[in-house]
Amino acid sequence: MQTEQFLNGDEYRWQTISKREKTVEQPFYYAVKTTGIFCRPGCASRLPNRDNVEFFDSCEEAQQAGYRPCRRCRPQGLSAEEEKEAMIVRACRAMDQSETPLKLADLAAQSGLSPGHFHRLFKRMVGVTPKEYAAMGQLQRFRVSLKKGQTVTEAIYEAGYSSTSRVYETSQQRLAMAPKVYRSGGEGLAIEYAVGQCFLGLVLVAATEQGICAIEFGDDQASLKEQLKEDFPKARLHEAGPDFTLLVDGVIACIETAETSCTLPLDIQGTAFQQRVWHALRQIPPGSTASYAEIAKCIGQPDAARAVARACAGNRLAVAIPCHRVVRSDGGISGYRWGVERKRLLLDREKNKKGKTRSNIPAKQRAGERQ
Numbered sequence: 001m002q003t004e005q006f007l008n009g010d011e012y013r014w015q016t017i018s019k020r021e022k023t024v025e026q027p028f029y030y031a032v033k034t035t036g037i038f039c040r041p042g043c044a045s046r047l048p049n050r051d052n053v054e055f056f057d058s059c060e061e062a063q064q065a066g067y068r069p070c071r072r073c074r075p076q077g078l079s080a081e082e083e084k085e086a087m088i089v090r091a092c093r094a095m096d097q098s099e100t101p102l103k104l105a106d107l108a109a110q111s112g113l114s115p116g117h118f119h120r121l122f123k124r125m126v127g128v129t130p131k132e133y134a135a136m137g138q139l140q141r142f143r144v145s146l147k148k149g150q151t152v153t154e155a156i157y158e159a160g161y162s163s164t165s166r167v168y169e170t171s172q173q174r175l176a177m178a179p180k181v182y183r184s185g186g187e188g189l190a191i192e193y194a195v196g197q198c199f200l201g202l203v204l205v206a207a208t209e210q211g212i213c214a215i216e217f218g219d220d221q222a223s224l225k226e227q228l229k230e231d232f233p234k235a236r237l238h239e240a241g242p243d244f245t246l247l248v249d250g251v252i253a254c255i256e257t258a259e260t261s262c263t264l265p266l267d268i269q270g271t272a273f274q275q276r277v278w279h280a281l282r283q284i285p286p287g288s289t290a291s292y293a294e295i296a297k298c299i300g301q302p303d304a305a306r307a308v309a310r311a312c313a314g315n316r317l318a319v320a321i322p323c324h325r326v327v328r329s330d331g332g333i334s335g336y337r338w339g340v341e342r343k344r345l346l347l348d349r350e351k352n353k354k355g356k357t358r359s360n361i362p363a364k365q366r367a368g369e370r371q
Contacts, residue, residue, distance in 0.1 A: 010055055013028055013030065013041075013055050014050060014053065016041050016306075017030055017041055017047070017053075018047065019303050019306070020042055020044075020303050021041060021042060021303060021304055021306065021307055022041060022042030022081060022301075022304075027040075027057075028041065028055055028056065028057055029055070029056045029057075029058070029059060029061075029062050029075055030053050030054065030055050030056070031053070031054045031055075031056065031062050031065065031067040032048040032052050032053060033052045033053075033054065034048070034049075034052050035048075036066065036067055036068060037067060037068055037069070037070050038056065038059070038062035038063075038067040038068070038069060038070065038075060039070040039072075039073050039075055040070075040073045040075040042073070042081075043070055043072060043073035044072060044073070045070060045072055045073070059075055059076050062075075084121060084125065085125055087111050087121075088121065088122055088125045088126060090110075090111075091107050091110070091111060091118075091122065091130070092126070092133065094107065094110065095107070095130070095133060095134050095137055096137050101134055101138070102134070104118070104119060104130055104131070107130060118130075124276065124299070124300060125276065126275065126276075127275040127276050127278070127279035128279070189208050189213075189232065189234075189235040189236065190208065190209070190235070190236045190238075191206050191207065191208055191213060191214075191228075191232055191235045191236065191237050191238075192206070192207060192237075192238055192239065192240040192241075192244060193205060193206035193207070193214075193225075193228060193237065193238075193239060193240060194239065194240045194244050194245070194248050195221050195224060196248045196249075196251070196252050197252075198252045198255045198256060199255070199256060199345070199349075200217050200255065200338075200342050200345060200346070201217055201218065201219055201342075202217070202218050202219065202220065202221060202224060203215065203216070203217055203218075203248075203251065203252065203255065203318075204216045204218065204221075204224040204225070204227075204228060205244075205247060205248045205251045206228055206232075206237075207240075207244075207247060207267070208267045209267075210265070210267035211264070211265030211266045211267040212247070212251070212264055212265065212266050212267060212317065212320065213232070213266075213267040213268075213316070213317075214228060214231060214232075214316045214317065215251055215316070215317045215318045215319060215320055216228065216316065216318065216338070217318055217338040217339075217342055218338075231316055247264070250264050251264065251319075251320070254319055254320065255318075255319050255346075257353075264320065266317060266320055266321075268317065268321070270311075270314065273307065273311065274311045274314055274315075276299045277295060277299060277308050277311035277312070278311065278315060278321045278323075280295050280298045280299055281295065281312070281315075281321050281322055281323055281325065281326065282321060282322065283298075284322060284325045284326075286322075286350045286353065287350045287351055287353060288325065289325050289326070289327045289331070289347065290325065290326055290327075291305075291326065291327060291328060291329045292305040292306075292308045292309050292312070292326055292328070292329070293305045293329055295308045295326060296308045308326075309326075309335060312326055312335070312337075313335065313337055315337065318337070318338055319346070323336070323337070324336060324342075324343045324346045324347060325347070325350075333347065
């Protein structure tokens with residue numbers, strides 16, 4: 001296992017290159033002395049000899065050292081993967097700004113892709129289909145209209161629903177995803193929070209207008225509040241009133257019962273890669289587990305097990321996004337944001353409730369098959 005002292009060192013960087021990982025916490029570039037070329041991690045070019053590799057923190061440093069950029073991975077501009085992500089972000093914005101639902105064929109044509117290719121790419125990067133994303137946006141417009149004081153009928157019309165029945169059908173899809181490009185550090189967000197008690201100790205629940213944005217375990221209220229401030233440094237935080245109790249009770253019920261997956265409204269904020277990982281975690285049923293490698297295969301990046309582990313560590317929604325159900329390939333328990341002992345207690349309770357031992361995610365998802 002990689003130790004903390006090597007986390008940002010050259011050995012860590014070399015292992016990242018060797019495993020062809022494209023997702024890294026801290027960007028860097030590597031140059032090959034024998035070719036005079038520098039690349040970004042994940043470049044498809046032939047793996048160089050370790051002795052011929054130099055590392056740089058920026059393209060400028062690599063060029064000053066006499067290296068020229070790779071034509072394959074284009075380190076100075078957007079990579080092919082980043083261009084795809086930008087394309088999907090534009091499509092999300094188009095759906096957000098449209099007063100009427102956009103057709104899949106039109107979205108694909110605007111992106112220069114076939115409908116099938118666009119659909120697969122969108123789901124891989126966002127974690128939901130274009131239709132599901134549009135439904136989430138429509139439901140959010142409906143909620144905003146109601147908060148402005150409009151009648152239900154007016155809100156239904158303004159959100160673009162064809163009937164009242166469509167509102168209640170769509171409201172069952174309660175996962176609200178917020179891409180990183182739209183929010184950074186909670187800027188402009190109003191977040192209310194409260195602290196309750198569960199069998200794992202204190203639990204802090206925080207929510208935006210869209211849904212729950214943080215569920216944190218801790219041993220004292222002061223440290224929990226400090227963690228919330230650290231996670232959302234630019235948000236307006238305030239303690240919730242009595243009407244927040246039902247939401248806290250719902251979270252505690254999810255933690256205590258361990259019988260079903262959490263269906264509370266969530267406001268999930270993270271990168272496209274993180275959201276793909278978190279979406280996969282939500283497919284693991286209570287009482288079952290999956291390895292980091294299996295999750296990596298599930299999202300179509302079998303070599304990104306370490307990046308999956310980092311995405312699990314970045315999860316702010318304990319139990320709601322069940323990162324505690326991810327274990328090592330040998331079944332061992334390690335790495336949990338809120339402590340390994342809490343992870344063990346959660347897994348033991350779920351196993352006892354379900355009467356199961358180790359049961360992995362469906363085989364077709366482990367193979368990376370798109371749904």
